Amino acid sequence: MPLLFTVANTGKVSLTLQLLGRTPAADFRVSDLRGRTVWSRLRGQTLLGALRLFPLGGGKHLSFRQVWDQRDDTGTRVSPGDYLIRGVLMTDDAQGLASPPMKLRIER
Amino acid sequence: MLRSRLLGLGFAASAALALAACQDNSSPTAPDAGLPSDRVQSSQGPDLPSASELARQVPGFGGFFVSRDGTPTVYLTRGSSRAPAERMLGGYLRGRGLATAAVHVVEGRYGWQQLQRWQDAATSEAFAVSGAVSVDNDETSNRVRIGVEHLSAMSQVRAALARRGIPDDAVIVERADPIVQVATLQNVVDRPVRAGVQINFPGFLCSVGFNATSGGQKSFVTASHCTTKQGGVESTPYWQPLQSTAPAQIATEVADPVYVRKGAGCPKGKRCRFSDASRAAYINGANQALGLIARTSGANNSSLDITGSFTITSDDCATTGGCLAVGATVNKVGRTTGWTRGAITNTCVNTGVSGTNIVQLCQTFVSAGVGGGDSGSDVFQVTSGTNVKLAGVLWGGNSGGTQFVFSPFGNVTRELGALTTH
Numbered sequence: 001m002p003l004l005f006t007v008a009n010t011g012k013v014s015l016t017l018q019l020l021g022r023t024p025a026a027d028f029r030v031s032d033l034r035g036r037t038v039w040s041r042l043r044g045q046t047l048l049g050a051l052r053l054f055p056l057g058g059g060k061h062l063s064f065r066q067v068w069d070q071r072d073d074t075g076t077r078v079s080p081g082d083y084l085i086r087g088v089l090m091t092d093d094a095q096g097l098a099s100p101p102m103k104l105r106i107e108r
Numbered sequence: 109m110l111r112s113r114l115l116g117l118g119f120a121a122s123a124a125l126a127l128a129a130c131q132d133n134s135s136p137t138a139p140d141a142g143l144p145s146d147r148v149q150s151s152q153g154p155d156l157p158s159a160s161e162l163a164r165q166v167p168g169f170g171g172f173f174v175s176r177d178g179t180p181t182v183y184l185t186r187g188s189s190r191a192p193a194e195r196m197l198g199g200y201l202r203g204r205g206l207a208t209a210a211v212h213v214v215e216g217r218y219g220w221q222q223l224q225r226w227q228d229a230a231t232s233e234a235f236a237v238s239g240a241v242s243v244d245n246d247e248t249s250n251r252v253r254i255g256v257e258h259l260s261a262m263s264q265v266r267a268a269l270a271r272r273g274i275p276d277d278a279v280i281v282e283r284a285d286p287i288v289q290v291a292t293l294q295n296v297v298d299r300p301v302r303a304g305v306q307i308n309f310p311g312f313l314c315s316v317g318f319n320a321t322s323g324g325q326k327s328f329v330t331a332s333h334c335t336t337k338q339g340g341v342e343s344t345p346y347w348q349p350l351q352s353t354a355p356a357q358i359a360t361e362v363a364d365p366v367y368v369r370k371g372a373g374c375p376k377g378k379r380c381r382f383s384d385a386s387r388a389a390y391i392n393g394a395n396q397a398l399g400l401i402a403r404t405s406g407a408n409n410s411s412l413d414i415t416g417s418f419t420i421t422s423d424d425c426a427t428t429g430g431c432l433a434v435g436a437t438v439n440k441v442g443r444t445t446g447w448t449r450g451a452i453t454n455t456c457v458n459t460g461v462s463g464t465n466i467v468q469l470c471q472t473f474v475s476a477g478v479g480g481g482d483s484g485s486d487v488f489q490v491t492s493g494t495n496v497k498l499a500g501v502l503w504g505g506n507s508g509g510t511q512f513v514f515s516p517f518g519n520v521t522r523e524l525g526a527l528t529t530h
Contacts, residue, residue, distance in 0.1 A: 018313070020480030022333060023463060027507050042507035045462035048333050048384075049504050049512070051313040051444065051481030092444055092480040094509035 001068045003028055005087025005099060008061040017054045020090035021047050024054060026064035027088040027096065030078075030104075038072045038083065042090075051092050062089070070106060080106050156200045159247065163220040166192040170216030170223070171247035180206065183216030183250045216250040218278055226274045227252050233268040237261050241284040255284025292412040293402060293443045297354045300397035301328065301390075302417060303486040304441030306349040307358075309334065314484040315442040316348070317385070317501040318420065319398045320527035325362070326393035329520065329527070330484030331503040332364050332386045338466070339367040339381070346388055349443075358395055359388040365523050367466060373458065378467045382428060383515035383523050384483075384503035399530035401441055401486050403494065407449035408477065418488065420530040421495045423517050429456040429470045430516030432499055438474055438489055440502050440512065442482030448512075450476025459513060461504065468503070471513050478505035478512035487514040498529050 005026050009015050019025070025047065030039040037043075056062065064087065072078050083104045088096040163169045168188025175181050180201060182193050194208035201208055227245040230252050234240040239261030246253035252274070256262050262281050269279055291298075293315075298305045303318045307330065314334035320327050336342040344361035347354060364386035367379035374380035390396050401418040404411045418441070425431035432438065432452055439449045454473035461468065474487070483503050488496040498517055505512040521527055 018480065021463070022312075022338070025463060040507070042462065045507065046459050046504045046513055047462045047507060048331075048464075049314075049442075049478060049480060049483035049502065050331065050334050051483075053311050053313065090480070090507065094445075094477075094479055 001070060001104075003066045003068055003085065003087070005064045005066070005089075006061050007056075007063075007087075007089050007097065009056045009058055012058040014055055014057045017056055017089075018092040019052045019054045020049070020092065020096075022050055022052060024052070024062055024064075025090045026066075027090060028064075028066045028068065029086050029088060030068065031084050031086075031101075033082055033084065038078055039068065040073065041066055043073050047090065064089075078106060080108050082106075157196050159220055159245075160224075162193070162196055163224075165196050168216070169193065169220050170218055170250045171220060171245075172197070173247045175212070179212045180210055181212045181214060183214050183247075185216050185219060214250075218250055220245070223250070223252055223278070226278055229272050230254060230269055230274060230279065233272055234265050237264045237268060240265065241286055246280070249280060251278055251280045253280045253282070255282060257284065257286055259283070291414045293404070293414060293441070293446060294412060295349055295353075296402075296414055298348060298397075298402065300395050300400075301348055301358060302397045302400040302402040303328070304402040304443070305414075306443035306481070307334070307484070308347045308350045309344050310336065313350075313443065313481045315444075315482055315502075316486075317484045318401070318486045318498055318529055319396045320387065320529050321396075321398065322363070322387060322525060322527055326390045326396040326398075327362065327387045328359060328390070328396070329385055329387050329501060329524065331501060332381070332384045333503065334484045335361050335364050335386050338364075338384075339379070340364060344386075344388070357391060359390045361386055362389045363387040363524050373469050375458075375467055378460075378465050380467045380469050381523060382469045382519040383501065384468055385501045385515055385520045385524055387524050387527075398528075401488065401496065403441065404447045407439060407447045410446060412443075412446045416494065418490075418494050418496045420488070420498050421491065422497045423529055424489075424497060424499045425518055426521055427518045428516070428522055430472060430500065430518050432472065432489070432516070436489065438476075438487055438499050439496070440474075440476065440478075440482070440485045440487045440514070442478070442485030442502065444479035444481035445477045445509070448477040450474050453511070457513075459504075468513075468515065470516070470519060472500065472516055474512050474514065475510065476512055477509055478502065479509050482512070487512075 027042040084101040087099040168185035170183030172182045223245045231243045239257040241255035244253045303316045317329040335344040345357045346359040399420045403416045441447045456470040459468045459471045485502040487499045500514040500516045502514045
């Protein structure tokens with residue numbers, strides 16, 4: 001399943017984002033409706049801890065693409081049902097900058 | 109084959125940034141806009157004319173503010189018409205769903221421009237007195253409000269204002285707490301420079317790892333990826349805390365071994381080192397605070413305010429992988445998450461770096477907080493009081509910010525050579 005996460009500067013003024021690591025990175029996190037994380041792209045990975053000062057001009061955006069194979073963190077295919085997906089821009093804040101959750105239904 | 113579909117359109121996050129985009133805040137470390145005081149609500153907005161514009165266009169204008177209950181309030185001197193004020197404030201009020209009739213007019217004694225002139229005069233007089241804190245043309249009281257630290261300053265300020273011909277009735281002099289600039293790991297101009305404070309190199313922020321002298325050269329150690337290019341010397345310039353706030357460069361990168369393929373233990377197709385560490389030489393050696401680490405008020409309390417220093421009195425062993433065991437407690441001080449502490453969970457871990465072909469060999473994992481910008485931080489054990497044993501250099505962590513990874517001191521000296529740290 002292709003996923004696209006876009007972070008847009010909808011204002012007219014350039015912003016300087018403080019982004020974790022040397023290159024902008026985003027996590028994709030899938031959870032069930034009880035809030036339990038099923039899959040995370042960055043789970044188990046070690047990220048560089050520098051903070052990049054990343055200018056994002058007015059009207060510009062950053063995009064991240066990822067394919068989710070509908071497997072959980074253990075590699076097992078997930079059960080049919082409803083799931084929530086968030087994109088999270090990795091910043092200086094531990095919570096990152098998260099998108100609103102998007103509901104996904106796996107039917108069979 | 110599973111079949112799935114997204115419920116809804118697109119997958120984008122712009123709302124969180126849209127709010128930030130309304131601020132002209134291109135400086136990454138600029139403070140947030142001030143909160144409204146407890147006396148008035150903020151009346152700032154794109155459609156609100158400036159006080160000086162209101163003073164020009166509204167005869168008798170003496171100040172505008174939004175009261176605690178949300179009522180837009182304007183001071184007008186006796187005999188002044190409210191109509192010009194309503195005209196000038198109409199767009200601002202409509203933008204907030206209010207009619208011009210909502211404006212509450214209060215009789216003011218003084219015009220804004222007169223108060224402004226008195227504020228200017230009072231500023232030079234008041235700040236000649238020891239203990240003066242603030243001088244404000246206060247839109248909520250139609251007076252010049254002066255804050256002083258103690259009673260003796262109060263009488264001295266009043267006397268000085270009287271000499272300048274400023275009516276006593278036009279001024280409120282009151283006791284106020286002094287405004288203290290708090291030095292944090294992020295904003296302090298730390299001279300000499302201690303470990304743990306923020307450093308800036310082009311396009312990035314990191315933390316000072318520890319001060320060290322090598323071959324007589326006064327230096328600090330930070331992460332290798334806190335240089336222009338991870339691995340290899342590019343003479344990266346460093347400022348502290350920011351080039352924009354302290355423009356004099358403090359140090360230049362002088363040592364950062366390249367990452368190598370096919371070395372002992374290095375997986376095929378990967379580039380490896382035993383430490384993510386580099387060394388930068390101070391331009392002025394007097395800026396080096398050898399053996400000192402900035403200390404905050406406590407571990408794991410999120411504070412970034414500097415309250416003192418740790419003193420390095422010893423180093424971990426020079427063995428690759430270090431001599432600290434799983435379960436041992438270590439600490440770090442870094443510019444983003446401050447002082448954090450936790451237990452070592454894994455030692456001598458060959459660690460792949462997300463998004464790269466780099467493997468860091470024989471690294472140590474710690475269950476403790478970390479955030480972007482903490483790279484380069486000192487890692488240490490507290491031995492007694494504020495005395496510490498240096499353990500290594502932090503360079504990474506997990507995406508949740510709950511686990512950090514550091515290169516043990518022995519790995520650092522294996523690659524950067526012998527270092528005097530205290």
